[in-house]
Amino acid sequence: MPPISVIDDKPEVQRVSDARDDHCPVIREDHTIIRLAHGGGGRAMAQLLEDVFRPAFDNPWLEQQHDGAVFDMSGAMAFTTDSYVVRPLFFPGADIGAMAVHGTVNDLAMCGAEPQYLSAGFILEEGLPVSTLRQVVDSMAAAAREEKVRIVTGDLKVVERGKADGLYINTAGVGRVLAPQPVGPGRVQERDRILLSGDLGRHGVAVMAAREKLDLESAIESDCASVVSPVRALLEAGIAVHCLRDLTRGGLASALVEIAETAGLEAHIREADIPVREDVSAVCELLGLDPLHVANEGRFIAVVAAEHVGQAMDILKRHPVSESAREIGHFVKGTPGVVTASSMIGGSRIVDRLSGEQLPRIC
Amino acid sequence: MKYRDEYRTPDAARAYADAIARITTRPWTLMEVCGGQTHAIVRFGIDQLLPESVSLIHGPGCPVCVTPIAYIDKALAIASLPGAILCTFGDMLRVPGTNSDLSAARARGADVRVVYSPLEALTVARENPGHEVVFFAVGFETTAPANAMAVYQAEREGLGNFSVLVSQVLVPPAVRSLLERPGNRIDGFLAAGHVCAITGYEEYELIARRHRVPIVVTGFEPLDILEGVYRCVRQLEHGESSVENQYSRAVSRPGNRMAQQVMEAVFQVVPRQWRGMGHIPESGLGLAPAYRSLDAETRFGAVRDENEHQGECLSGSVLRGETRPDQCPAFGTRCTPEHSLGVTMVSEEGACAAYFRYRRQAGGSTRE
Numbered sequence: 112m113p114p115i116s117v118i119d120d121k122p123e124v125q126r127v128s129d130a131r132d133d134h135c136p137v138i139r140e141d142h143t144i145i146r147l148a149h150g151g152g153g154r155a156m157a158q159l160l161e162d163v164f165r166p167a168f169d170n171p172w173l174e175q176q177h178d179g180a181v182f183d184m185s186g187a188m189a190f191t192t193d194s195y196v197v198r199p200l201f202f203p204g205a206d207i208g209a210m211a212v213h214g215t216v217n218d219l220a221m222c223g224a225e226p227q228y229l230s231a232g233f234i235l236e237e238g239l240p241v242s243t244l245r246q247v248v249d250s251m252a253a254a255a256r257e258e259k260v261r262i263v264t265g266d267l268k269v270v271e272r273g274k275a276d277g278l279y280i281n282t283a284g285v286g287r288v289l290a291p292q293p294v295g296p297g298r299v300q301e302r303d304r305i306l307l308s309g310d311l312g313r314h315g316v317a318v319m320a321a322r323e324k325l326d327l328e329s330a331i332e333s334d335c336a337s338v339v340s341p342v343r344a345l346l347e348a349g350i351a352v353h354c355l356r357d358l359t360r361g362g363l364a365s366a367l368v369e370i371a372e373t374a375g376l377e378a379h380i381r382e383a384d385i386p387v388r389e390d391v392s393a394v395c396e397l398l399g400l401d402p403l404h405v406a407n408e409g410r411f412i413a414v415v416a417a418e419h420v421g422q423a424m425d426i427l428k429r430h431p432v433s434e435s436a437r438e439i440g441h442f443v444k445g446t447p448g449v450v451t452a453s454s455m456i457g458g459s460r461i462v463d464r465l466s467g468e469q470l471p472r473i474c
Numbered sequence: 475m476k477y478r479d480e481y482r483t484p485d486a487a488r489a490y491a492d493a494i495a496r497i498t499t500r501p502w503t504l505m506e507v508c509g510g511q512t513h514a515i516v517r518f519g520i521d522q523l524l525p526e527s528v529s530l531i532h533g534p535g536c537p538v539c540v541t542p543i544a545y546i547d548k549a550l551a552i553a554s555l556p557g558a559i560l561c562t563f564g565d566m567l568r569v570p571g572t573n574s575d576l577s578a579a580r581a582r583g584a585d586v587r588v589v590y591s592p593l594e595a596l597t598v599a600r601e602n603p604g605h606e607v608v609f610f611a612v613g614f615e616t617t618a619p620a621n622a623m624a625v626y627q628a629e630r631e632g633l634g635n636f637s638v639l640v641s642q643v644l645v646p647p648a649v650r651s652l653l654e655r656p657g658n659r660i661d662g663f664l665a666a667g668h669v670c671a672i673t674g675y676e677e678y679e680l681i682a683r684r685h686r687v688p689i690v691v692t693g694f695e696p697l698d699i700l701e702g703v704y705r706c707v708r709q710l711e712h713g714e715s716s717v718e719n720q721y722s723r724a725v726s727r728p729g730n731r732m733a734q735q736v737m738e739a740v741f742q743v744v745p746r747q748w749r750g751m752g753h754i755p756e757s758g759l760g761l762a763p764a765y766r767s768l769d770a771e772t773r774f775g776a777v778r779d780e781n782e783h784q785g786e787c788l789s790g791s792v793l794r795g796e797t798r799p800d801q802c803p804a805f806g807t808r809c810t811p812e813h814s815l816g817v818t819m820v821s822e823e824g825a826c827a828a829y830f831r832y833r834r835q836a837g838g839s840t841r842e
Contacts (some may be wrong), residue, residue, distance in 0.1 A: 456487035458519015
């Protein structure tokens with residue numbers, strides 16, 4: 112990268128000696144880290160956008176260099192937003208960039224929509240290595256290509272060192288609704304079946320293990336992935352999908368409790384049918400975590416009409432991200448807002464939302 | 475999962491439940507000592523499989539729950555000192571002190587760090603030589619060896635900025651204390667397998683003989699607990715009172731000698747105040763004289779040993795197994811994990827938390 116000979120309002124400069132001519136020291140900036148000037152709207156920011164963002168997110172909307180993106184829309188649209196603050200920024204299986212794209216795209220899919228356009232807002236901490244930012248942005252771009260969505264507008268701010276955890280990302284997304292009828296907890300009916308798209312707990316455990324530097328024998332990778340294709344396939348096949356919910360923060364437990372509360376029904380699940388990988392299960396056991404509470408980034412539940420279960424399961428199993436889908440339970444009149452689980456040994460219990468933050472236990 | 479799923483098979487569980495029903499001729503009340511066992515019982519619905527005449531009551535084996543409020547207050551006071559770093563296991567964070575808890579203190583700016591092992595607290599001390607680093611050493615015999623090791627290590631390294639706030643308690647004195655209470659209705663005990671993995675169970679043999687009560691050292695998986703219940707009932711039906719080891723895959727009679735040695739070197743047995751159980755002689759561990767300089771109470775003032783007022787909360791009675799959590803009038807209404815009246819509702823291993831999480835229905839009825 113060529114040196115920029117501009118002194119900003121808050122320059123972090125270092126004097127270096129020119130090897131060829133000691134008489135003429137030049138002032139050169141450190142280009143390897145983010146400085147407050149990168150968020151100042153001036154030349155440093157333009158340079159950063161040019162160097163890091165434009166090549167990665169390259170598309171006609173960004174080329175216009177306008178204050179916003181302008182595009183045509185018609186019919187029912189879905190619109191969602193989410194902020195990403197994960198620590199560490201990189202963890203086995205994914206990183207904050209991939210999460211920021213897949214997460215928002217998955218939220219649109221949960222609305223029964225086909226994701227089309229995203230915005231991306233960045234809050235960077237002064238001192239963040241530019242290489243780190245580049246890695247995150249490249250990862251976002253790769254995820255967006257995979258999802259066939261365009262990142263069409265964005266924003267960038269820099270805050271002082273110590274005021275943020277490296278970098279935060281907000282993404283918002285819009286997409287065209289594919290579902291013929293609205294998809295949501297209000298449409299869930301008695302006897303509807305609950306289909307889970309795959310095993311639980313990998314993302315939360317991977318991040319926690321990376322954050323706390325737990326020395327695990329087995330590498331647990333985040334399940335961070337797009338769930339758009341199986342959702343689209345379900346809707347296009349005319350499956351009566353009444354509700355979709357991704358199992359991010361709060362995990363399966365929170366998702367089911369929320370649906371049961373809104374639907375005014377009781378959800379019943381069978382614990383023995385819920386797949387949790389052996390190593391994930393072992394870490395949860397060790398730390399006293401319930402896999403039903405642990406976050407996922409590539410898992411969802413589909414609540415479908417009982418008569419469509421077979422067809423829906425066939426469709427889910429055809430897509431790699433949901434190939435290990437299982438039917439795990441159903442809705443009954445019962446006690447509205449309650450989720451019950453039959454335990455592996457045949458007892459029964461309540462499944463509740465997580466209370467407070469997840470804390471590892473003493474013994 | 476190896477060593478786990480084979481202890482969760484429904485057919486074997488049913489077979490044990492049937493066997494228990496077959497041999498039971500009279501009502502029996504068994505206490506499981508450990509909070510981990512309580513959670514397994516309520517979570518898997520193990521009690522629902524038992525005949526009505528066998529009742530399980532839940533014991534005081536939640537280390538967080540029995541830590542006196544004065545220690546929480548002390549930890550809060552230390553955490554609020556400028557430059558101090560308080561390291562703690564995660565589940566102490568939400569335990570209420572008199573006016574606050576460590577989680578709120580952290581939100582207000584105190585440097586409170588969750589560690590997974592006391593040795594991590596040593597690392598914090600090494601990395602922050604200008605700060606007083608205090609580790610909140612809480613727990614039963616299970617945590618004592620690692621906590622002792624941290625103290626031993628700190629002493630050897632001459633880590634002058636490290637100290638421990640010790641609230642270690644011991645299981646056998648609590649069991650004795652329960653048995654000696656007037657009106658005691660406990661017929662048999664399931665002793666905590668993990669505690670016995672450290673201590674062995676010779677001390678329990680004295681208790682079983684003296685109080686004529688069967689004690690089965692029991693694991694934590696559903697089939698462990700069912701087998702523990704089966705063995706305990708079998709002894710009761712035969713009029714026997716000995717110690718049996720159900721958890722032999724982890725526990726031996728003498729226990730872990732190496733762990734005991736480090737405990738004995740660093741700690742000495744002291745009287746302790748238990749939340750809900752009162753003062754129990756020789757029921758806790760404090761630092762031995764050679765390690766007193768690493769005692770946070772030496773550095774930051776002693777914790778006052780006083781009886782505490784529980785107000786409306788029945789957690790004392792719950793910890794003694796006299797009240798089932800859902801029998802408390804405040805359960806699930808005025809007392810929930812978010813707004814608790816007592817620590818048994820907040821702690822991960824508290825009996826009230828187990829009932830709230832897995833059985834929260836009007837009147838606490840179990841659902842089929």
